[in-house]
Amino acid sequence: MAAEHLPGERVRSYDITGPLDTDYYGVFSDVTGADRDAWSRAREAVDEVVDDLVAAWDTSDYPTDLALRALGSRDLMADGIVHDGLPRLSPLAAGLVNMELSRGDGSFGTVLAVQGGLALRTLALYGSDAQKERWLQSLNRGEVPGSFALTEPDHGSDSTGLETRARREGDAWILTGAKKWIGNGASGGITFVWARIDDETDADHGRVGCFLVPQDSPGYRGEVIQGKISLRAIHQARIALDDVRLPLDARLPGAHSFADTSRVLYATRSGVAWSALGHATACYEAALQYAQQRVQFGKPLAAFQLVQEKLTRMLSQLTGMQLFCRRLADLERAGELRPTQASLAKYSNTRTARDIARDARDLLGGNGILLENRVMQHLADIEAIHTYEGTESVQALLIGRDITGMGAFV
Numbered sequence: 001m002a003a004e005h006l007p008g009e010r011v012r013s014y015d016i017t018g019p020l021d022t023d024y025y026g027v028f029s030d031v032t033g034a035d036r037d038a039w040s041r042a043r044e045a046v047d048e049v050v051d052d053l054v055a056a057w058d059t060s061d062y063p064t065d066l067a068l069r070a071l072g073s074r075d076l077m078a079d080g081i082v083h084d085g086l087p088r089l090s091p092l093a094a095g096l097v098n099m100e101l102s103r104g105d106g107s108f109g110t111v112l113a114v115q116g117g118l119a120l121r122t123l124a125l126y127g128s129d130a131q132k133e134r135w136l137q138s139l140n141r142g143e144v145p146g147s148f149a150l151t152e153p154d155h156g157s158d159s160t161g162l163e164t165r166a167r168r169e170g171d172a173w174i175l176t177g178a179k180k181w182i183g184n185g186a187s188g189g190i191t192f193v194w195a196r197i198d199d200e201t202d203a204d205h206g207r208v209g210c211f212l213v214p215q216d217s218p219g220y221r222g223e224v225i226q227g228k229i230s231l232r233a234i235h236q237a238r239i240a241l242d243d244v245r246l247p248l249d250a251r252l253p254g255a256h257s258f259a260d261t262s263r264v265l266y267a268t269r270s271g272v273a274w275s276a277l278g279h280a281t282a283c284y285e286a287a288l289q290y291a292q293q294r295v296q297f298g299k300p301l302a303a304f305q306l307v308q309e310k311l312t313r314m315l316s317q318l319t320g321m322q323l324f325c326r327r328l329a330d331l332e333r334a335g336e337l338r339p340t341q342a343s344l345a346k347y348s349n350t351r352t353a354r355d356i357a358r359d360a361r362d363l364l365g366g367n368g369i370l371l372e373n374r375v376m377q378h379l380a381d382i383e384a385i386h387t388y389e390g391t392e393s394v395q396a397l398l399i400g401r402d403i404t405g406m407g408a409f410v
Helices: 033-059 064-072 091-104 106-126 129-140 258-293 305-333 339-363 365-369 375-387 392-404
Strands: 146-149 165-169 172-183 190-198 208-214 220-224 236-247
Touching: 033 064, 033 091, 033 106, 064 106, 091 106, 091 258, 091 305, 106 129, 106 146, 106 172, 106 190, 106 208, 106 258, 106 375, 146 172, 172 190, 172 208, 190 236, 208 236, 208 258, 258 305, 258 339, 258 375, 305 339, 339 365, 339 375, 339 392, 365 375
Parallel strands: 146 190, 165 190
Antiparallel strands: 165 172, 172 236, 190 208, 220 236
């Protein structure tokens, strides 16, 4: 009979991926009622799909139906959007949901950011009554994948320079252009395409409008971007719009300028700060549990001074991230949140999440690069959220303009 433990291998794997609900300052200790219920439903969703998502991350697959159904069936898709036809999540509840999903799996958090934060929000804010009647509940329940197409291959941080055109031709709009990094853009659902209006008779000529485009429209081609090493369990796409012909009512009547685009992005920027907190929480808690379970030189790593100092630094950083997020939610609830305040939270939290993830990966030693321990996955996924919804540099320039009164974009 084989020995239970062979010499040199008393522990084959470590149990370090479960939640500890770290909250050293009690930042969320007063969360009750509907907010607590939404948080609990998010954890249930994570528990249901996280193993499948981790496996999908490894193979770069996207279990679209599984991820969307887990959110839609629990009324978690609305992401704090205020609309009569959608479940109401307070800013705090929406943030906690973002945090919890990203604690479980970064791709899962991004599914919500794309489907709810971007696509559903765009429709709720700017769509016609007929468009909402047709698509709002399908998006909210996760029955139809939705995407938000703003970024272009040549226009990322300078998205105001987008070149995709919507040309009026009789009783139709003709869309021509290219988009890149579009979540759900090749999923077979619908895409909200932002394009420059090319019609001299239109009051918005030269400005940016938005169009609802079914992905089976002739001339629409979505190609999944290959070779990603971040957020591998959700697909982003390159989109070619080759004279896509749309009826006049495909245009969203409430979208008239890039300021309307920015309104959507400002809302999701807060969500990114919460997502970063979720990633950082997972990494800190994995590091703490590993330090308690891993024995070296005859005692747990947690008993060493250097390890305790590192864990303390990580906890300090994590607590600061929690305070940022709670203040964001309080300001938004009071109607006092300014866009640059959301930018500062995103700027600070994604930077800090990177630091915590690197320290956690270092503390786990060689075991830190194993997917089963998930720290390396979080570390890779943080790189994506550090960039999307506005890079660090763009956030710094937005904040810098606000505090100095001087723009430095060019």
